[in-house]
Amino acid sequence: MTVAKDGRRERVRAMLADLKMPGALEAVDGILARADGGAVTATGAIEELLEAQIALRNNRRLDSAMRSSRLPAVKTLAQFDFAFQPSIKRGQIDSLHELGFVERAENVVLLGPPGVGKTHLAISLAIAAAESGRRVYYGTLADLVASLAEAKTAGSLARRLKVLTHPAVLVVDEIGYLPVSRDGAVLFFQLINARHERASTVLTSNKGFEEWGGVLGDEVMAAALIDRLLHHCHIVNIRGNSYRMREHQDLLRSGSEEAAQGVSA
Ligand SMILES: Nc1ncnc2c1ncn2[C@@H]1O[C@H](COP(=O)(O)OP(=O)(O)OP(=O)(O)O)[C@@H](O)[C@H]1O
Ligand SMILES: [Mg+2]
CATH class of the missing domain: 3.40.50.300 (P-loop containing nucleotide triphosphate hydrolases)
Known part of the structure; x- marks a missing residue:
């Protein structure tokens, strides 16, 4: 039973590698472990697996865009x-x-x-x-x-x-x-x-x-x-x-609070 299950998992991993889905490949063991424990449904598991791949792809696209686009900072x-x-x-x-x-x-x-x-x-x-x-x-x-x-x-x-x-x-x-x-x-x-x-x-x-x-x-x-x-x-x-200005005011406020604490100490 577990041998068959392990074999299928190995095939899933091999297929994810074949399809060049490293994000999903990295996440698959954790997701299946939680699915086995009943913490996630079958649909939830598939959703998480695809999300992991999409997150990795988007990060890679962002990295390459940050190199070529001259964007001055990451602001989301x-x-x-x-x-x-x-x-x-x-x-x-x-x-x-x-x-x-x-x-x-x-x-x-x-x-x-x-x-x-x-x-x-x-x-x-x-x-x-x-x-x-x-x-x-x-x-x-x-x-x-x-x-x-x-x-x-x-x-x-x-x-x-x-x-x-x-x-x-x-x-x-x-x-x-x-x-x-x-x-x-x-x-x-x-x-x-x-x-x-x-x-x-x-x-x-x-x-x-x-x-x-x-x-x-x-x-x-x-x-x-x-x-x-x-x-x-x-x-x-x-x-x-x-x-x-808000950030400046926060700094000024925390500075004056520290000063006030310094006085009272
Ligand atoms: N509503 C907001 N929430 C979070 N961060 C903000 C917000 N508004 C501005 N910021 C941050 O404040 C800083 C100034 O904002 P930003 O550079 O976008 O201003 P701007 O309108 O382009 O000003 P300028 O006309 O001087 O270029 C940035 O670091 C930005 O990330
Ligand atoms: Mg600006």
Whole structure:
């Protein structure tokens, strides 16, 4: 009896190895032990086994995306504290993370003052896309414009634009902090034009659209750019306090508590 059972388990392990499912292979013994003990049903066991494989695959995709996408940090939806930012509609953010917008090549624009989570949510959308196997790329507006300007000087602008049109999700972070030259604005317009209706762009800005003309140094071009962006677009308008300030306040508070304890000791 146990010999037959052990033989079947060995075959299960061999098949998982054959199917190249190392995550499931690593988890299978533990799951079967709990199934034998009655702690998990047959459906639960299959579910856990597949979940273990999917978790490993997503981790690998994330590792490779972190190497190639230039994402500056790992920020996930699970790490985002919605209670801190009540102006954000959780339903909208959750549904964006289901990635229908990527499927439909729609854009996302995150607007709001410093520290409210614009970059965090832009990265978490890119990470969700990377975990689903899509190619993603991150840059600040200043970085992307600099790389396009460099390519233009080298005579390879068309190739660079093609490379930057390829990712299913491109994050363009920090529109508004650093001014862009007129030439830079033209390059940015070309980039958005190339991606329009082909692939999703996720943009963040501390400035409302009415101020983008000032950032890009050209009202007419800004209007044409915004017109393309908004054609198929989800806007997340965040009004609230900086999360960085909260962290500073927590530090200040714990510092003053320690000081108070020092006095009373
Ligand atoms: N609601 C939140 N829950 C958890 N962490 C948050 C939240 N909002 C912001 N953070 C964290 O606070 C820091 C600042 O957030 P983020 O960089 O996303 O701000 P931002 O809106 O892009 O600001 P800036 O305009 O200055 O670039 C990050 O470390 C981010 O992970
Ligand atoms: Mg930011």
